[in-house]
Structure formats: C-alpha cells, structure tokens
Amino acid sequence: MSDSxxxxxxxxxxxxxxxxxxxxxxxxxxxxxxLTLIGPNGAGKSTILKTITRQLAAxxxxxxxxxxxxxxxxxxxxxxxxxxxxTDRIKPEMMxxxxxxxxxxxxxxxxxxxxxxxxxxxxxxxxxRVKALDIADRDFxxxxxxxxxxxxxxxxxxxxxxxxxxxxxTSFLDIRYKIDLLDILLEEAxxxxxxxxxxxxxxxxxxxxxxxxxxxxxxxIERFGAxxxxxxxxxxxxxYGLTSGVYLTRRGSVELxxxxxxxxxxxxxxxxxxxxxxxxxxxxxxPFDAGILFENDMEYDVAKSLSRALFSVPAFEPxxxxxxxxxxxxxxRCGAVLDAGAxxxxxxxxxxxxxxxxxxxxxxxxxxxxxxx
Amino acid sequence: xxxxxxxxxxxxxxxxxxLAFGVILTLNVNIGSKYVTASPxxxxxxxxxxxxxxxxYEGAAPEVIKTANxxxxxxxxxxxxxxxxxxxxxxxxxxxxxxxxxxxxxPYVLGISSGAKLLVGVMxxxxxxxxxxxxxxxxxxAAFAGSMLVTGxxxxxAGKMRSMASLLVTGIMIGSICTAITDFLITFxxxxxxxxxxxxxxxxxxxxxxxNLGACAAVxxxxxxxxxxxxxxxxxxQLGEEYARSMGVNVKLFRVALIGLSSVLSACVTALSGPIxxxxxxxxxxxxxLFGTSKPILIIPGCFLLGGVFCMLxxxxxxxxxxxxxxxxxxxxxxxxxxxxxxxxxxxxxEKTHE
Numbered sequence: 001m002s003d004s005x006x007x008x009x010x011x012x013x014x015x016x017x018x019x020x021x022x023x024x025x026x027x028x029x030x031x032x033x034x035l036t037l038i039g040p041n042g043a044g045k046s047t048i049l050k051t052i053t054r055q056l057a058a059x060x061x062x063x064x065x066x067x068x069x070x071x072x073x074x075x076x077x078x079x080x081x082x083x084x085x086x087t088d089r090i091k092p093e094m095m096x097x098x099x100x101x102x103x104x105x106x107x108x109x110x111x112x113x114x115x116x117x118x119x120x121x122x123x124x125x126x127x128x129r130v131k132a133l134d135i136a137d138r139d140f141x142x143x144x145x146x147x148x149x150x151x152x153x154x155x156x157x158x159x160x161x162x163x164x165x166x167x168x169x170t171s172f173l174d175i176r177y178k179i180d181l182l183d184i185l186l187e188e189a190x191x192x193x194x195x196x197x198x199x200x201x202x203x204x205x206x207x208x209x210x211x212x213x214x215x216x217x218x219x220x221i222e223r224f225g226a227x228x229x230x231x232x233x234x235x236x237x238x239x240y241g242l243t244s245g246v247y248l249t250r251r252g253s254v255e256l257x258x259x260x261x262x263x264x265x266x267x268x269x270x271x272x273x274x275x276x277x278x279x280x281x282x283x284x285x286x287p288f289d290a291g292i293l294f295e296n297d298m299e300y301d302v303a304k305s306l307s308r309a310l311f312s313v314p315a316f317e318p319x320x321x322x323x324x325x326x327x328x329x330x331x332x333r334c335g336a337v338l339d340a341g342a343x344x345x346x347x348x349x350x351x352x353x354x355x356x357x358x359x360x361x362x363x364x365x366x367x368x369x370x371x372x373x
Numbered sequence: 374x375x376x377x378x379x380x381x382x383x384x385x386x387x388x389x390x391x392l393a394f395g396v397i398l399t400l401n402v403n404i405g406s407k408y409v410t411a412s413p414x415x416x417x418x419x420x421x422x423x424x425x426x427x428x429x430y431e432g433a434a435p436e437v438i439k440t441a442n443x444x445x446x447x448x449x450x451x452x453x454x455x456x457x458x459x460x461x462x463x464x465x466x467x468x469x470x471x472x473x474x475x476x477x478x479x480p481y482v483l484g485i486s487s488g489a490k491l492l493v494g495v496m497x498x499x500x501x502x503x504x505x506x507x508x509x510x511x512x513x514x515a516a517f518a519g520s521m522l523v524t525g526x527x528x529x530x531a532g533k534m535r536s537m538a539s540l541l542v543t544g545i546m547i548g549s550i551c552t553a554i555t556d557f558l559i560t561f562x563x564x565x566x567x568x569x570x571x572x573x574x575x576x577x578x579x580x581x582x583x584x585n586l587g588a589c590a591a592v593x594x595x596x597x598x599x600x601x602x603x604x605x606x607x608x609x610x611q612l613g614e615e616y617a618r619s620m621g622v623n624v625k626l627f628r629v630a631l632i633g634l635s636s637v638l639s640a641c642v643t644a645l646s647g648p649i650x651x652x653x654x655x656x657x658x659x660x661x662x663l664f665g666t667s668k669p670i671l672i673i674p675g676c677f678l679l680g681g682v683f684c685m686l687x688x689x690x691x692x693x694x695x696x697x698x699x700x701x702x703x704x705x706x707x708x709x710x711x712x713x714x715x716x717x718x719x720x721x722x723x724e725k726t727h728e
Contacts, residue, residue: 055615079621086619092611093476094667106609106620112670113605155612159620 006031006195007052007163011061014044014051020059021047022216027224029212031162032193034185036206039216040240045199046087048216049167052197053084065163079107083156085149085166091141097151098136101127104158126157130184146177153184164188166198170205178202182209183257190285207231208256208279215239228276259287263308265372266290266331268351270342272298277340278306280369289334291327292319292350319350327354336372337365383671386663390678394456397685401452402444404693419444452685453590454581455702458642459652459684460677461593463660464600465638466653467676471607471669472631475540476717479653480520480639482541484548486648488523489516489640491551498558509585509644513592517640523547524632581645589641596637597677603630604669611667649684650703651710656680658713683709 008028015021022044029035037045050056052063054070063070065081073081083104092100104126105119115123127133130150135143140151149169156164164185170178186209188194200206206213206227213230215222217239223230259282267274267281267290274290278299281288290303291311297303303310311327313319327350331337337358344352358365366372402416415437422429425441433441466479480486492515530543606627609617618624642649660676661667687705694700 053619055618075618075623076621079619082619084616084619086613086615088613088615090613090616092667094661094665095611099666099668100612103609103612103616103620106605106622109605111602111605113608114670 004030005064007063007065007197009052009061009063012048012051012058012063013060014047014056015059016047016056018059022219022221023060025061025221027212027214029195029197031195032189033211034189034196034209035198035212035214036210037197037199037214037216038201038203038206038239039222040218043216043218045216046167049165049197049199053082053165054078076107079159081161082163082165083159083161085152085156085164085169087167087171090152095140096137097132097140097143097147098123098127100140100151101132101136101154101158104155107159122160123154123158126154127151129157129188130154131180145172146174146180149173149177149181150184153181157188161194163195163197166196168199168201170200170202178205179256185209186256186283186285203231203236205256208283211283256282258282258306258308259285261287263287263289263330263334265336265338265366266327266334267303267307267338267340268342268354269293269299269303269340270297270348270351273340273342274299275302277338277369278302281338281372282306284369284372286369286372288338289327289330291330292323292348292354294348319348324350324353328357331358331363332361335363337363338369338372339365339367341367383664386675387678390675390682393682394678394685397682397689398452398456401455401685401689402448404689415440416444450581450583450586451688454586454645455684455688456681457586457590457593458646458649459656459680459682459687460597461638461680462642462649462652462684463656463676463680464597464673465635465642467657467672468600468631468635468638469653470657471610472628472635473540474613476658477541477654477714478544479651480635480642481548481648481650481652482654482714483523483527483544484546484551485520485523485527485544485636485639486643486650487548487551487555489519489643490648491555492516492519492522493644494555494558509588513589513640513644516644517636519551520636520640520643521632523551524636528632585645589645593638593641596634596641597673599630600634600638601673603627603634604673607631607669607673646702648703650707651714652680652683652706654717655706655710655713656683658717659683 005028009025011023012025013020013023014025025048027035037048039045047056051058052070058071065073065078070078102115102119102123105115105123106113109115109119124133124136127136130153132147132150132154135147135151140148143151149172153166153169156166166185169181169185173181182205185194185196185198189196200209208227210227212225213227214224215230215235222239223235264286265281265288267277267288269275269277269290270293274293275298278288278290279302287308288306289309289311290307293300293303293310293312294315294317295312296315300312304312309330311323311330313323331354337355339355342348342351344355355365402420419437419441422441424445425438426445430438430441462480469478469480469483469485470476472478493512496511496515526547527540527543530540606617606622609620609622610624610627614624617627639653656679657672657676660672660679663679664671664675666672684702684706687709688702691700691702691705694705
C-alpha cells in the first residue's frame with residue numbers, strides 16, 4: 001500500500017446475502033480527492049457505498065483505509081476515519097440542529113456522551129463551514145430539506161473523518177442547495193484534504209465537482225477515470241441507455257460558484273476553447289480573470305459566471321484599445337497567463353497582442369490549469 | 374446563553390419532580406385509612422423509629438403502636454412499590470419506544486404485560502395451585518419469560534410493518550389473545566386459585582411484602598442503572614439504525630440490551646403488582662415535554678422519577694376517591710394515560726398531513 005492513497009479497493013465484490021451484484025471493483029484514491037459514482041437507478045451505487053461504509057459485508061476482495069484493512073478496523077476507530085451522509089430521512093424527536101450535528105462527536109466523547117467545550121467548538125465550526133450556524137437552535141424536524149442536508153453534513157464533519165461517504169446528497173434539494181452543498185464538499189476536499197466518495201444523479205454536477213468518476217452499470221463498472229476521460233456523449237448515452245437525445249457534456253447547464261479571492265491567472269480564450277480551462281480553474285479553486293471575448297462567443301456565459309473579471313466587447317463590434325488596455329492591466333496584476341489555444345484571426349488580433357505582450361514582459365504562460373501552482 | 378437556559382430548565386424540572394415526590398409521599402402516608410389519626414409530627418417520629426417489629430416502641434401508647442403498624446406494614450411498602458414500579462414501567466416504555474422508534478410503544482400497549490400475566494397465570498393454576506404457595510422468584514421468572522415471548526412475537530410482526538398504527542394493532546391483538554387464554558384458564562380453574570389470580574391481574578399495589586418489594590427493587594435498580602449506561606448509544610439511535618452503526622454503535626447488541634432491559638423491568642412490575650396500563654406510554658412523553666428535549670441522559674432519570682410520582686398519585690386517587698372501596702390502579706392510570714396516547718396519535722397524524 002502506498003502512503004499517498006487514503007482509500008483503495010482491490011477486487012471488491014458487493015451484493016446482498018452472499019450474492020455478488022458487482023464484482024472486481026478496484027480503485028485507489030489520493031487524500032483530498034473527490035470520487036463520484038454515476039449510473040442509472042438501481043445500478044448498485046448505493047450497494048457499493050454501503051459496502052465501503054461496512055453497512056454491508058463485502059462478498060469478496062478487500063478495501064483499505066489508511067493501510068488498514070476495512071474489515072479489521074474496530075467500530076469505534078472506523079467512526080473516526082469514515083463518516084456518512086445517508087439517504088434515510090431521519091426524524092429525531094425534540095432535537096435541535098446543534099444536537100443533531102453534535103451527535104457526530106459520538107466516537108470522540110466519553111461513556112455518557114457529554115460534550116466538552118472542545119466538542120462544542122468543533123460542532124460550531126462544522127455548522128459554520130456548512131453555513132448553518134444561524135439555524136443551530138432550531139428544531140431539526142422543522143427546517144427544510146436543504147437545511148437538513150447541511151446539518152447532516154455538519155454531523156459527518158464533526159466526526160472529523162478522513163473519508164466522507166455520501167449517498168445521493170443532492171437528491172430532494174433545489175438547485176441553490178445543490179450548488180452550496182457541492183461547493184462545501186469541494187472546499188473541504190481542497191482546504192482540509194477530506195476525501196469524498198459519493199453518488200450523484202446529476203451528471204452535469206458530477207463532471208464539475210469530481211476528480212474521478214466511476215460509471216456503475218448493473219453488474220459491472222463501465223468506466224473509471226478523470227471526468228475529462230469519462231465524460232463524452234457516447235459514454236453517458238450508453239451508461240444511462242439514452243436512445244433519444246444526448247447529454248452535451250461540454251455544455252452542462254449549471255455552473256458552481258466562482259472561486260473567491262484575488263485573481264491569480266488571466267485566461268485568453270475564445271471560440272469555446274476556454275470552457276474547459278475555466279472549469280478546471282474553478283475546480284482547483286483558483287480565481288481568474290478572462291478576456292477578451294466577444295459577447296456572442298459560445299464560452300461567454302461560462303466565462304462570465306466563473307471569472308472574477310471578464311473583459312469583453314459587444315457582439316459584432318471590433319475590439320477596442322480601451323478594453324485592451326484594461327485587459328493588459330488585469331493580466332499584469334494576475335501574474336500568469338493561460339493560453340486556451342483559441343485561434344487568433346483578424347477580429348480578435350488583440351488577444352494575440354496580449355499573449356505576445358505576456359511573453360515580452362516575461363509573464364508565466366501556461367496551457368493548462370494544472371500547471372498553475 | 375441558550376445552554377445556560379437549558380441547564381436551568383433541567384434543574385428546575387428535577388427540583389419540581391423531587392418536590393412532587395416528597396409531597397405525594399407525605400400525602401400517601403397521611404391520607405386514607407381510618408387507622409392513622411396521628412399528627413404529621415408523630416408520623417415523622419414513627420418513620421424515624423423504624424419498623425415496629427424491630428422494637429423501639431416499648432412504653433408507647435397503644436394508638437401509636439397501632440399507627441406504626443399500619444404505616445410500616447401496610448402503607449409504606451405500598452407507597453414505595455408504587456414509586457419503584459411506576460419508575461420501572463415508565464423506563465420500560467421509554468426503552469421500547471426507543472427500540473421501535475415509536476412514541477406509543479409500551480409494555481401494556483404492546484401486550485407484553487398480558488403475556489407476563491398469562492405465564493404467571495399458567496404457573497399459578499397448573500403448578501402451584503395458589504399464589505401464596507408460589508415462590509416469588511418463580512413468579513418473576515414466569516413474568517419475564519412471558520414478556521420475552523410476547524416481545525418476540527411482536528418483533529416478528531413489527532419487522533414487516535413500519536407504521537405506528539399497525540404496530541399498535543398487533544400489540545393489542547396479541548394482548549387480547551393472552552388475556553383470552555388467561556380468562557379461559559380462570560373459567561375452568563379452581564374457585565380459590567382464581568380469586569387470587571383475579572385480584573392480582575387487576576393490578577394493585579396493595580398487599581406487597583417487604584421481601585418481594587426488596588427483591589424487585591434490587592432488580593429494577595440494576596436494570597435502571599444499565600439503561601442509564603446505555604444513554605449514549607440511545608442518543609445515537611435517535612438518528613436511526615444506520616447512522617448509529619456508522620458512529621460505532623454495535624447495533625445488534627444494543628437492540629438485544631434494549632429488549633432485555635425493558636422486559637426485565639416490565640416483568641418485575643407484572644410479577645409484583647399485576648399489569649398496569651398506559652404508564653409506560655404517557656410518562657416518557659410527558660417527561661420529554663417537561664424537559665423540552667429528548668436527551669436520554671436527562672430523560673432516563675427523569676422518566677423514572679416522574680413514573681414514581683405518577684403512580685403514587687394514581688394510587689392515592691385509587692385508594693381515596695371512593696374510600697373505603699378501592700379502585701384498580703389501572704382504572705386510574707388509564708384515565709390519565711389513554712388521553713396522552715390519543716394526543717400522540719393525533720399530533721402524528723397532523724405532521725403527516727403537513728408533509
């Protein structure tokens with residue numbers, strides 16, 4: 001076992017009552033990465049997650065957390081390494097949101113489960129991270145589904161796990177809560193190196209939040225890899241058995257929120273070339289500026305929603321010196337340039353000038369978001 | 374700020390319960406029968422002096438000795454039995470409610486008390502011929518076996534039905550069957566055996582001996598202590614079985630402990646006083662409302678204490694309302710307890726329509 005992997009499965013077979021539904025599941029996850037299981041209803045996503053969390057016994061094969069074999073770990077120590085957010089709707093009697101979240105301290109508290117001031121601090125911080133501190137004193141049964149899911153996430157975070165397993169965490173949520181929840185998961189994965197394994201129904205969101213995607217189809221794993229390798233129109237259509245209509249993987253209809261902070265890179269895009277890079281930067285939580293785009297460029301909406309500042313000119317109008325000067329200024333402030341590889345022609349010649357200027361000034365120019373540190 | 378308020382509330386509720394316990398205890402010792410005409414001060418002195426058989430009353434006035442006898446031989450065991458058994462019933466109900474995740478579960482409602490009664494009846498009629506000839510520990514064992522038997526049957530059905538109403542109906546049906554069999558046995562039993570069984574099966578705190586009370590109290594206190602030690606997993610279980618397991622609770626063992634403890638508790642009650650209705654459902658619910666929380670660490674001692682207060686109060690009413698005729702204790706507990714069950718059903722129904 002390599003130390004860099006926090007979770008791995010080797011030849012895992014999952015199923016019920018000794019009968020394997022899906023066999024030979026093998027994968028390894030680095031600390032702080034996000035794996036999403038996608039696939040049609042009843043394909044076995046939940047079965048895999050239940051086996052990983054030991055709600056179900058593995059039929060064959062092994063799984064490891066931190067070099068420890070999953071089935072060897074004691075209940076109490078597993079609870080400190082692995083936390084879950086389940087699909088079950090819970091209805092605790094007379095418990096405040098704080099009480100529910102604080103229950104996550106279970107593996108850390110003593111014989112009677114009384115909370116120390118440290119436990120309370122951890123709970124409050126968890127509630128703060130899921131943006132639910134303001135409803136801490138409300139009765140859990142009286143808040144909305146979206147708020148409940150945040151509280152249950154806070155409960156899981158209170159366990160201070162290394163691996164977080166979520167079964168369809170965005171079901172029943174409206175679009176705003178979906179975005180918020182995935183943003184929180186991204187933040188936890190990036191800033192706290194929390195490893196996330198979850199199942200999602202929304203493939204457009206899965207593409208945007210995941211580092212790895214596993215396509216589960218009935219009796220086997222169809223694909224496993226980075227979203228960029230997995231997501232193409234044919235794979236998705238095949239996975240879900242789409243016969244009419246296609247899912248346009250390059251233009252999912254939802255975008256997550258833009259990264260906070262000072263822009264660290266200036267993206268020179270156009271002609272749709274920038275979309276992938278905007279999302280890659282967003283995923284890595286790198287704030288960026290972008291330009292110069294025509295407002296009718298196919299990537300304009302994506303760039304607009306993800307960049308800190310976007311320099312654009314109206315459709316069918318030539319790029320002007322004033323916009324160029326502003327873009328150049330922003331590029332200098334960012335200190336790095338990402339060349340999305342858009343062709344430079346007569347109408348967008350100013351983008352060529354920007355790249356040339358970057359080279360002349362010695363500003364670091366890259367072609368991929370991963371090259372930015 | 375909020376935390377402080379919660380602590381204050383909990384201490385206030387406990388203080389009120391203890392106060393009520395004291396007041397009702399005093400009332401129970403004083404009010405009721407024709408024998409006691411002594412002043413509260415005299416009664417206090419008698420309590421301090423101890424059991425009249427233990428001596429210490431040499432040279433006392435005959436009325437004082439008479440009073441001492443009635444207090445120590447009749448009234449005190451009865452009051453203490455009401456207190457301890459009421460606590461045991463409430464706790465048994467609370468554990469069953471936790472187990473079934475259902476606020477109206479309780480030893481009487483689920484037919485568990487009837488099952489205990491049936492087995493005690495069988496022992497009484499076929500083996501020992503009369504209640505006085507039956508060693509108390511066998512009665513307790515029979516009651517425990519009966520409780521477990523019915524619990525097993527209810528579990529068998531409950532696994533298939535998730536809804537509160539069907540669990541309730543199952544319990545009532547099983548309870549009715551047990552009662553029917555008991556009645557059948559009574560019909561064909563010997564006159565003198567039956568009189569005993571009949572009085573016993575009505576439920577009463579009277580005629581309880583110190584020895585039996587002591588034995589029961591010991592078992593009950595141990596079981597209650599065990600239940601209190603379970604308060605951490607119980608709190609996790611409130612979030613559901615899967616979450617509890619994910620936090621490190623050994624769910625299988627925990628469920629066995631819940632059922633075992635609740636059966637032991639209700640068996641003790643049934644063996645000592647016969648089945649008593651609705652205490653196990655009403656008291657835990659009232660306790661939660663009083664504390665404004667469902668934290669087991671508060672509710673377990675709280676509902677034990679309140680169960681004692683509740684049963685002492687009901688016993689007081691049973692003894693005095695139509696004095697000198699005594700009511701069966703279940704008659705009184707049902708009057709107070711059944712409305713709580715109905716209220717619970719209604720509030721659940723309301724929640725359902727809201728969703």
